[in-house]
Amino acid sequence: MLKKFQKRRENTKNNECGRGMLVFENTTQVIRAESLLKKQGMEIKVMGPPSYIRTGCDLVIEFPLIQELAILRLLKDSNTVPMQTVPVSSELLEPVDLLHEKRYGKYLMIRAANMKITVDTETRMIVNVSGGGCPDVPYLAGELVGKRLDEAPEPRDIGHTLCAYALQLALDRVVTLC
Amino acid sequence: MRLCTAAGIGSGSDVMLGIVGTVPKEDFPMTCGRVESKGDHLLIKGRQVEINRGTPSMIAAAVETLKYMNQSAPYCYLVGDVGDGKGCEKLYRHLIDTLDQTSFNTISFHYFQPDVHRFRDMMKSIDKIKKRPTLIADAGFMYVAKMAGLAPSFDLFTPDAGELAYLADEKAPHPFYTRGFILHEENLVPDLIRRAYEHGNAAVNLLVKGEKDHIANQKGILSVVEEPSEENLEPIGGTGDTLTGIVSGLIASGMDLLSACIVAAKTNRIAGAYARPTPASQIHQIIKYIPRALEELIDQ
Numbered sequence: 001m002l003k004k005f006q007k008r009r010e011n012t013k014n015n016e017c018g019r020g021m022l023v024f025e026n027t028t029q030v031i032r033a034e035s036l037l038k039k040q041g042m043e044i045k046v047m048g049p050p051s052y053i054r055t056g057c058d059l060v061i062e063f064p065l066i067q068e069l070a071i072l073r074l075l076k077d078s079n080t081v082p083m084q085t086v087p088v089s090s091e092l093l094e095p096v097d098l099l100h101e102k103r104y105g106k107y108l109m110i111r112a113a114n115m116k117i118t119v120d121t122e123t124r125m126i127v128n129v130s131g132g133g134c135p136d137v138p139y140l141a142g143e144l145v146g147k148r149l150d151e152a153p154e155p156r157d158i159g160h161t162l163c164a165y166a167l168q169l170a171l172d173r174v175v176t177l178c
Numbered sequence: 179m180r181l182c183t184a185a186g187i188g189s190g191s192d193v194m195l196g197i198v199g200t201v202p203k204e205d206f207p208m209t210c211g212r213v214e215s216k217g218d219h220l221l222i223k224g225r226q227v228e229i230n231r232g233t234p235s236m237i238a239a240a241v242e243t244l245k246y247m248n249q250s251a252p253y254c255y256l257v258g259d260v261g262d263g264k265g266c267e268k269l270y271r272h273l274i275d276t277l278d279q280t281s282f283n284t285i286s287f288h289y290f291q292p293d294v295h296r297f298r299d300m301m302k303s304i305d306k307i308k309k310r311p312t313l314i315a316d317a318g319f320m321y322v323a324k325m326a327g328l329a330p331s332f333d334l335f336t337p338d339a340g341e342l343a344y345l346a347d348e349k350a351p352h353p354f355y356t357r358g359f360i361l362h363e364e365n366l367v368p369d370l371i372r373r374a375y376e377h378g379n380a381a382v383n384l385l386v387k388g389e390k391d392h393i394a395n396q397k398g399i400l401s402v403v404e405e406p407s408e409e410n411l412e413p414i415g416g417t418g419d420t421l422t423g424i425v426s427g428l429i430a431s432g433m434d435l436l437s438a439c440i441v442a443a444k445t446n447r448i449a450g451a452y453a454r455p456t457p458a459s460q461i462h463q464i465i466k467y468i469p470r471a472l473e474e475l476i477d478q
Contacts, residue, residue: 127458133317136261138232139202160261
């Protein structure tokens with residue numbers, strides 16, 4: 001209850017300060033900036049852009065405007081400069097948060113949106129990746145399948161698209177369950 | 179060596195099926211041509227492509243189907259892209275410039291970087307084709323068709339359950355943003371299909387792959403295929419791609435769309451059952467059974 005209250009208070013505080021969004025040239029840069037800013041403890045969130053700036057496979061980073069200068073400085077230092085920084089004036093889209101689990105004996109399949117990953121729970125080996133529609137999915141599948149969870153690369157590090165991001169969510173869930 | 183030309187592909191030739199998609203290799207150049215399958219590889223313009231999920235699996239299934247139906251191999255437009263969209267950008271440009279000069283009876287669009295502006299330009303080129311081909315989309319091309327508001331321009335989409343939820347969510351620009359109340363497992367496929375049509379986000383026909391395969395149009399469910407039931411197929415990467423490949427091959431061979439969807443769904447299931455798969459099986463183990471499955475359904 002107390003945590004809920006604190007969270008609401010934080011949200012209210014952020015809303016009072018206003019929210020902005022960082023718009024990048026491509027999803028690869030968004031994913032890179034997200035990792036960087038989260039490592040620095042910034043209160044950011046990856047979201048879907050409003051329709052007027054949407055071109056296809058898009059993500060933006062939502063952040064409290066009050067932290068704009070610090071965030072831009074960090075991004076500039078790491079050569080990941082956004083194309084635009086604009087205040088959020090309309091509702092941004094939330095990434096998918098409902099994941100499905102299915103067990104096939106010793107195998108566990110997790111689906112996040114359009115992406116599925118299947119792991120042998122005894123060996124912790126990734127045995128299949130399926131779904132998706134962006135061109136990095138077959139590439140990511142090639143990089144992940146046949147590797148154990150502790151040796152497989154993270155889709156967020158080698159992928160570029162929202163499908164890669166969805167696969168990361170599925171992988172994160174698998175890791176917590178295996 | 180020029181690997182793609184602007185010549186009128188299909189005109190005066192016997193090539194019925196065009197396929198557009200990607201190969202998961204950064205250094206694979208834009209390549210256009212007829213495709214043959216050789217064991218676990220495809221051959222296009224002297225280049226080898228490994229058959230292992232994605233567009234190569236879809237093509238391999240189409241090649242097997244067309245061969246069985248005594249038709250020419252498909253003409254494919256391929257480019258290497260690992261997700262940064264650079265390869266797709268080149269191929270979009272080529273398609274915009276040349277698709278209007280083609281005369282395929284069917285074109286299937288597959289894994290690709292969604293880019294609304296370039297996609298719309300490509301559709302304008304298709305609009306100029308003298309005799310409009312049957313248009314099929316899966317994967318990235320299905321996503322961008324919805325994003326661009328042009329889903330009804332397609333004759334067939336082949337979504338799975340997660341992708342159907344995306345089509346049903348009028349606010350989601352990508353499956354990644356599908357809202358939880360729509361993704362919820364309690365939502366039945368018929369409800370999601372109805373919702374997708376209500377908002378104009380479905381192709382004229384849908385072949386929804388899943389535990390049961392549903393074939394539908396705006397009027398509702400036309401057919402449900404559920405046998406043979408092989409639960410282990412769902413986790414295997416590429417089983418949706420082979421379904422799209424088979425249905426594309428059947429439609430290009432002249433089969434009517436509804437029959438092609440039913441036969442394709444059954445073929446994919448029978449080929450899967452012959453392979454006796456586990457969740458760790460790989461797609462090439464299933465593709466080799468497609469001719470046997472087609473024989474069982476069509477000849478007998």
